[in-house]
Amino acid sequence: MNLTLKIWRQKGPQDKGKMVDYKVTEISEHMSFLEMMDVLNEQLINQGEEPVAFDHDCREGICGMCSMYINGEAHGPDRGVTTCQLHMRMFKDGDTITIEPFRAKAFPVIKDLVVDRSSFDRIQHAGGFISVNTSGNTQDANAILIDKHAADEAMDAATCIGCGACVASCKNSSAMLFVGAKVSQYALLPQGRVEATDRVQNMVAQMDLEGFGNCTNTGACEVECPKGISLENIARMNREFFSAKIKG
């Protein structure tokens, strides 16, 4: 199929940036979206132009490196996938596709479609861990019995790949789905309960400091999340936060 691409080009963080139109031809429906971008870049290189910079790595939907806001949706029109898993069969011949970076104050653009998501790392530094040394002098793994349902729910929360689609999709640029998922994973497990009070307060404080907005229960994040992280995690984080505040 033949496509028109409207792509955000921005030389660097200080550059103003603009949308630029490109044409690609003979795109197979079996290609992944990023393979289509590879075709475009190969074309640009051969024409002596600069290729479009975009983040990507594993290309199987797990590393969370790829981003892109495609036709107004984080990771494009398909559900439950990252951009690297999006396939061209979702588009048709003659389509015009608009490709922008994830937009949020806390995700400044580095170049073209590449954004800086280090704010996510800093939230994790504030409390995204259980304070246990890696000495190996822990008790036997089966000494802690964990209810299967709790373990499964913790796993569902832990599935988050930290891509930032939730932030990009939110009209408030809120990171509460991301933070809620981490808070939930640990809050649901006995190992994580010990420091639950401090954790939720520290992580929320850092989240606010980074300039992410608040949650107004629109639910766009849940819809666009490639891993289907549930809004329940935000509710759980709120509960944890309020009870932490009461405990003081």
Place this chain on the structure above:
Amino acid sequence: MSVLDSKVPKGPLKDKWTDYKNHIDLVNPANKRNIDVIIVGTGLAGGSAAATLAELGYNVKAFCYQDSPRRAHSIAAQGGINAAKNYQGDGDSIYRLFYDTVKGGDYRSREANVYRLAEVSANIIDQCVAQGVPFARDYGGQLDNRSFGGVLVSRTFYAKGQTGQQLLLGAYSAMNRQIARGKIQMFNRHEMLDVVKVNGKARGIIARNLVTGEIERHSAHAVVIASGGYGNVYFLSTNAMGSNATAAWKIHKKGAFFANPCYTQIHPTCIPRSGDYQSKLTLMSESLRNDGRIWVPKKMEDVLAIREGKLKPTQIAEEDRDYYLERRYPAFGNLVPRDVASRAAKERCDAGYGVNATGEAVYLDFKSAIERYGNEQAKLHGLNNPSKEKITELGEGIVRAKYGNLFQMYEKIVDQDPYKTPMMIYPATHYTMGGVWVDYNLMTTVEGLYCIGEANFSDHGANRLGASALMQGLADGYFVLPYTIGDYLSNEIRTGAIPTDTPEFEEAEKAVTDQINFFINNKGSHSVDYFHKKLGKIMWDKCGMSRNAAGLKEAMSEIKAVREEFYKEVNVPGSANEMNPELEKAGRVADFLELGELFAKDALMREESCGGHFREESVELDGEQKGEAKRNDAEFAYVSAWEYKGEPADAVLHKEQLEFKDIELKQRSYK
């Protein structure tokens, strides 16, 4: 006398590690604060090492090319992690895990290292659970296990089909705790481009800031390389797009020997390629072989009808299906080791029985498993005379719970529903057992320079068993390196901070800058990918699942020719002082173009078949094992460690003879 000293401690196998730990020199906590360690790579090995060394009190500087340490490619490991816990009471033990690993590796690994790995394996699970890794559990609240290829026990712990992700996030969380304390200084979006040696010791690295293009000098008392494997030498592999061998290859060029490059794992269950534009291949976890049965049609007319779309695989009767693994290997069936399963798939496809348009695909079928689980569930739910549809529904539910994310991944890529029709799979490059040579301490042939995880060669011999890569990465990082590096650093307490304004740093930085400027100014006629694809094709055709002397010789000269053309004609757009992904790729492909040639040289030298290395000249000619790989222990029971001498073709071979005191060498039989 070889220059290689493996430094394996004396004494009985089972006491070596304990005795070793009891007798090494320690560094007192106050002195650790004055010692810096650089770690390159933040996957399971690098991430766990960084966290542990920081906890111990060392100042750690960690580097990764991704935008966060959480994105290292360990995250993509699906199936699980092995540990000799014997929670299932099925006869597992440290010895059995050790034995399975040595046998699975086709007797080409170092006994003492493997035993240590098996010994610390159980500890890894304890550690990860304490960190909050949500492993799968049964209804009693205890940890669940599954089985993997090449073994007869269930010792694999898992977190859905995302075990690597959860273990990496565990290590990342441990790192975060130390980053918050200031004990780890994290350098995201940085790539190491050379190691700096001062008086023979590794004392730092030259790194490029991938955002600004700035070249930076970083010093330390020891340098640890944890940069993963070199599977992308094939261009197409299950590795991440950025996975590269540059750190490992640069240290090789500075004196670290490179061991067994020809030992590569071609994983049997990957999604077949669909066209020339393909940028990478996707793995379907080996855990699927627990429940999936692999087959091709028995009759050629069925094969042709399927290819033409006239027949569906579900329409082929049981008796017309060739479950070739069950036929050839009745004892292990669909759970034979990866190298055996891959070659068997290639054998069927070469014979013309491949089931897709390219002729390179076999079926992985879950119909029997869905029926089996469905019947089991019907009984559990007390259903009498359940309908066929009900059984299928119940069975699909169980399969979904076990492999749901993998099935979804398959459906998104191939656009077929694997619950209703069998998956198509074909082997693809997945893991590299070869790597930088290290001694028992995980130190390379350069003093103060360590190599851990997939980047080293040590534990998997010529073939790695499933769910053992995660085990090795975490064992190295959490439990082995923190001891062994201390023994070395105990001699560094009086060294003081290492300055970076010395001629050694100057020289290394200049070499890096010169190469970058060369690429930017070359303005050739082809993109980096053009050359990478050319290299990949040579590697796959001539150094792939089966190899022969003539092909390997051709590969060596062809790779050399591509390398020469690359330096003449490569085109790298943009400039050096900005984010420039093409420039990053150029440096990586330049190194692959050297590594590939050494790979072929190593494969040519090893005139035997062992593990992932199959030489067509070395097969069993008769008897029960006819057609199977034939090892040659008399002449090749050694590790080949190559010393860099300029051109890859001029590399000098050093041999580390392998001694098996606790295991009898036999032909692997999975029949």
